[in-house]
Amino acid sequence: MTEGRKRYTVVRAPADPEGQRAAASRVVEHLAKREHVNNLAAGIAASFADGSLYRPDGELLLAVGDDGEAAAALVMTPPYRVVVGEGNDPLALEALLDDMLARGVRLPGVVGPEPAASRAAAYLAARLGREARRKMRQGVYSLERVIPKERTAGAVRTATPADAEVLVPWLAAFYAEAHVDTGTPEHSFRGFVESAYRRLYVFEVDGQPVCIAGLGARTPRGRRVGPVYTPPEHRRRGYAESLVAKVSQDALDAGNEFVFLFTDLDNPTSNAVYERVGYVRVAEASEYDL
Numbered sequence: 001m002t003e004g005r006k007r008y009t010v011v012r013a014p015a016d017p018e019g020q021r022a023a024a025s026r027v028v029e030h031l032a033k034r035e036h037v038n039n040l041a042a043g044i045a046a047s048f049a050d051g052s053l054y055r056p057d058g059e060l061l062l063a064v065g066d067d068g069e070a071a072a073a074l075v076m077t078p079p080y081r082v083v084v085g086e087g088n089d090p091l092a093l094e095a096l097l098d099d100m101l102a103r104g105v106r107l108p109g110v111v112g113p114e115p116a117a118s119r120a121a122a123y124l125a126a127r128l129g130r131e132a133r134r135k136m137r138q139g140v141y142s143l144e145r146v147i148p149k150e151r152t153a154g155a156v157r158t159a160t161p162a163d164a165e166v167l168v169p170w171l172a173a174f175y176a177e178a179h180v181d182t183g184t185p186e187h188s189f190r191g192f193v194e195s196a197y198r199r200l201y202v203f204e205v206d207g208q209p210v211c212i213a214g215l216g217a218r219t220p221r222g223r224r225v226g227p228v229y230t231p232p233e234h235r236r237r238g239y240a241e242s243l244v245a246k247v248s249q250d251a252l253d254a255g256n257e258f259v260f261l262f263t264d265l266d267n268p269t270s271n272a273v274y275e276r277v278g279y280v281r282v283a284e285a286s287e288y289d290l
């Protein structure tokens with residue numbers, strides 16, 4: 001522990017697996033107070049908490065007030081952006097960012113719901129003498145009930161390692177279209193097919209793969225869907241809507257209270273697809289580069 005700004009104590013996760021899991025559980029507890037909006041940060045922290053993700057260099061920080069209550073939390077898996085959530089005391093969040101700066105942690109940017117992300121990015125930019133540039137506007141969507149309707153027919157199956165030749169290039173195309181700069185398509189594919197709980201689903205028509213959708217991070221009461229990708233030659237036929245509806249319903253049937261996903265707000269076509277399934281926009285999120 002180190003003393004944070006003013007009355008906050010900054011609690012950092014230790015490098016050992018057991019200590020990291022315990023610290024991550026406290027971070028999840030704080031972020032889950034606004035679980036819909038904070039599903040990105042909460043999902044990453046939950047992976048640390050359940051032991052499915054272990055990174056000795058992982059940053060899981062909690063700012064605790066004099067009353068012992070958590071006032072802010074953040075998560076980071078270097079070398080990627082700091083992930084912040086909503087519901088943090090601004091001064092407590094600054095204490096966490098100051099702690100990272102004091103330790104020389106390289107901070108390439110910020111991602112999270114607005115206005116928390118823009119405030120954190122502006123604070124870091126001022127402290128570092130840099131400029132904060134918004135890379136992407138995203139919609140944070142949540143679903144509690146799939147809208148029942150007739151949708152495009154097809155078969156849904158789970159991807160296997162044998163699908164790599166077809167699906168890795170699809171993921172690479174998704175990365176390019178969505179401007180994803182975390183990880184690689186190959187790493188993402190392996191993560192889905194080798195994980196104990198993450199899955200990549202394939203929608204097939206007449207035995208031909210035409211669309212994919214991932215089911216990824218877990219939060220205390222929900223799951224996140226993504227990525228969703230349809231090759232250009234198969235678009236505008238309802239495949240993504242059918243697959244996302246199926247994956248979302250299965251997640252609800254498995255006992256989750258809600259399902260989340262992120263969209264590119266500059267892509268109204270995909271946003272409309274998800275809204276037809278039953279997703280409702282609950283927040284706007286942004287990625288900032290410093």
